[in-house]
Every structure is written in C-alpha cells, then in structure tokens.
Amino acid sequence: MKKANASKSKATIVHISDTHLGFKAYRYLDKNTSLNQRELDNYNSFKKSVNKILEIKPILVLHSGDLFDTTRPSNYTLDFAIEQFRRLTRAGIKVIVLAGNHSTPKISEQSHIFKIFRHFENIYPLFKGKYEHLQFDDIVIHAVSQSINEEIFANELKKVKKLTLPKKNKHILMLHGALSGFKEFSMSEFNELNIEPSVLREEFDYIALGHYHGKEKIKQNCYYSGSIMPLTFSESDQEKGFLMIDLNTSSVKFEQIESRPLIDLPTVNAQDKEIEQIEEELAKNIEKTPTGSVCRQIVINLNAEDTVQIDKSLLNKLRSKCLHYQFDPKNKDEPDTQSLSESIGNLEQEFVNFLNKTDTKKKNIFQELGLNYLEKANETN
Numbered sequence: 001m002k003k004a005n006a007s008k009s010k011a012t013i014v015h016i017s018d019t020h021l022g023f024k025a026y027r028y029l030d031k032n033t034s035l036n037q038r039e040l041d042n043y044n045s046f047k048k049s050v051n052k053i054l055e056i057k058p059i060l061v062l063h064s065g066d067l068f069d070t071t072r073p074s075n076y077t078l079d080f081a082i083e084q085f086r087r088l089t090r091a092g093i094k095v096i097v098l099a100g101n102h103s104t105p106k107i108s109e110q111s112h113i114f115k116i117f118r119h120f121e122n123i124y125p126l127f128k129g130k131y132e133h134l135q136f137d138d139i140v141i142h143a144v145s146q147s148i149n150e151e152i153f154a155n156e157l158k159k160v161k162k163l164t165l166p167k168k169n170k171h172i173l174m175l176h177g178a179l180s181g182f183k184e185f186s187m188s189e190f191n192e193l194n195i196e197p198s199v200l201r202e203e204f205d206y207i208a209l210g211h212y213h214g215k216e217k218i219k220q221n222c223y224y225s226g227s228i229m230p231l232t233f234s235e236s237d238q239e240k241g242f243l244m245i246d247l248n249t250s251s252v253k254f255e256q257i258e259s260r261p262l263i264d265l266p267t268v269n270a271q272d273k274e275i276e277q278i279e280e281e282l283a284k285n286i287e288k289t290p291t292g293s294v295c296r297q298i299v300i301n302l303n304a305e306d307t308v309q310i311d312k313s314l315l316n317k318l319r320s321k322c323l324h325y326q327f328d329p330k331n332k333d334e335p336d337t338q339s340l341s342e343s344i345g346n347l348e349q350e351f352v353n354f355l356n357k358t359d360t361k362k363k364n365i366f367q368e369l370g371l372n373y374l375e376k377a378n379e380t381n
C-alpha cells in the first residue's frame with residue numbers, strides 16, 4: 001500500500017501562493033504569544049497547509065509569490081517561514097519560491113530577503129526580476145519573478161513566449177501578476193505587474209500563477225491557487241487553500257484550508273426604517289455567526305443622526321461575539337478601504353494613492369523619489 005503511494009506521488013506537485021506571512025490586521029493580540037491575532041491566524045493556516053503537504057508528499061512545492069506581506073519581514077516571521085520550509089525539505093520535498101510584489105524591494109535585488117533562502121538545501125528562491133529556469137530530473141521550472149518595472153517584466157515575458165519546450169521534459173511556468181485586460185485579477189496595487197494572456201502557452205504542462213487571492217482556473221493548464229486565508233472582506237466568499245497537480249494525468253485537485261471565518265454580513269438597508277427595526281436586523285445578522293469571527297456590517301441609507309441613536313450596548317454585545325465587528329454605516333459602492341497591511345509596505349501604497357489623487361504634472365518624478373526615500377528609510381531600520 002505504502003509503496004504504491006510512493007511511486008504514484010512521483011509526479012505530484014503542490015502549488016501554493018500569496019501566503020503574506022507577517023500580515024497583521026486590527027489590534028487584537030493573542031494572549032499566549034502576544035502576536036497580532038490575525039497574524040497568528042495566518043501562521044496557523046500556513047502550518048496547516050504544510051501538515052497537509054507532508055501527507056501528500058509531492059516532489060516539489062511551488063510558491064508563486066507574496067510569501068511575506070512586506071519586503072522586511074520581522075524576525076519572528078522569518079524564523080517561522082524557515083522552520084516550516086525546513087519541515088518540507090527534511091521530508092525530501094523541494095521548495096521553489098518566487099518573489100511577488102509584496103516581498104520585492106523597489107531599488108534592487110541586492111537587498112532582497114529571499115537571498116537568505118540560498119543558504120538552505122532544497123529551497124530555491126527566484127527573485128532576480130528576470131527569466132530564470134531550474135531543472136529537477138525531467139521537470140523544468142520556468143519563471144519570471146517580480147521585476148523592477150513593467151517594461152523589464154514585459155521583455156522577460158517575451159523570452160517565455162519564444163522558449164522551445166522539448167517534449168522529453170515536463171515544463172512548468174511560474175508567474176506573479178494580474179492578467180492584462182481582466183480587471184477582476186487586479187489587486188489595485190501600485191507595483192502590480194501585468195501578464196499578457198498569450199504568455200500562458202498551452203505547451204506548458206502546468207502554469208502556477210500568483211497575485212490574485214481567489215482560486216481560479218484560467219486555462220486547462222493554468223491556475224491561480226489564491227491565498228490560504230481571507231485577508232480582506234473582498235475575499236470573504238472565496239474558498240482558501242492550495243492546489244495539488246498530478247503531472248502524469250494533468251489532474252488538478254484543490255485542498256481546502258479552514259481558518260477563522262471572515263464574514264461580510266448581509267447589508268442592512270435603513271431606508272424608511274425605525275431604529276428598533278434596524279437594531280433587530282443587526283442582531284439577527286450576528287445570531288448564526290460563529291463566535292470569534294471577523295465580521296463587517298454595512299448599513300446603507302443611515303444618516304449620522306440615526307447612527308448615534310443606535311443602542312451602544314447592543315453594538316457592544318454584537319462586538320463581544322466577534323474577534324472584530326466592523327460597523328460600517330455607509331454606501332456599499334464605496335471601495336473596501338481596509339488595507340492589506342498596516343506595515344511599511346503599505347506606506348508606499350498610501351503614498352502612491354495620494355499622488356494619484358493629486359493632479360501634479362510631475363507625478364512620476366515624485367513617485368520615483370518618494371518610493372526611493374521610503375525604501376532607504378526602511379533599509380536603515
């Protein structure tokens with residue numbers, strides 16, 4: 001029985017992505033570790049993923065980007081990531097980790113945190129911002145990591161389009177970015193790179209995409225595996241986990257990873273309603289919610305005076321059932337303002353967002369200068 005499994009698993013690979021280790025949200029700390037609760041939730045999801053991968057025993061694990069939430073992960077985050085990767089490599093599993101926009105510094109790859117992985121056997125970091133390839137027996141991994149700019153990335157992708165892919169090998173492509181022309185795969189981040197769909201050639205046995213946080217089949221041979229835990233309310237409807245690919249049969253299987261529920265509660269429309277009725281609806285929405293969930297309650301058509309009238313003790317009661325209860329008395333059409341991270345990586349995003357709102361003609365120069373300063377400040381920390 002065991003033997004059959006071992007030989008069968010020879011062509012099995014795992015595709016995981018967008019783990020954003022070090023991600024923090026809200027201000028709740030775990031009592032035992034003093035870590036941010038959402039940060040800890042995310043580590044737990046990663047640990048669960050590694051446990052499952054150890055059961056599957058694939059030959060390769062492909063991580064298609066955004067391993068860390070920022071370019072400067074904390075000591076704790078770094079130690080955790082190495083510990084978990086080592087659990088895999090000690091079991092004979094090779095780990096290939098591609099740099100995405102969240103882990104890549106703006107100035108050069110010289111200061112890339114992924115450099116540290118070069119010192120570990122069977123961990124293969126790809127972070128040069130160029131086309132690279134690796135070969136493991138008959139499997140060839142082709143990849144382009146996060147480039148300094150869109151132009152370089154596009155040029156490197158041209159190399160992928162021209163590659164000859166001998167049939168004697170299995171060919172896998174790894175990329176991190178949004179698909180050009182498809183708004184839904186954009187994460188609206190300033191350093192996001194675009195992938196032209198024609199790069200996703202059908203000659204590849206498998207294409208492992210990262211960046212978009214939902215699990216999505218793009219083509220017969222091409223998938224986004226998505227993130228392993230919902231990080232923002234825009235991800236509340238998505239299943240989370242990783243993909244398991246059998247290169248011999250081309251079958252792709254999803255392995256779900258359960259985590260703390262993140263729920264966008266049904267919107268309450270306050271139009272023409274008494275305060276009591278609105279309160280009743282708010283309470284009803286929380287009734288069936290598992291204790292300790294992260295919830296957002298949008299209430300539309302509620303003016304400021306009515307908001308004040310809502311019973312504070314009721315809101316406190318609802319809050320006490322959740323890890324986080326976000327009471328949002330505003331229009332649902334407004335964008336999701338919760339940022340992906342509260343750390344320095346997002347200061348850059350905030351700065352670019354701010355510049356985009358101004359109508360200065362020298363926006364590009366300001367952006368370049370500002371981002372370089374932020375990066376340098378980060379370096380000296």
Ligand SMILES: [Mn+2]
Binds near residue numbers: 065100176187
């Ligand atoms: Mn990304």
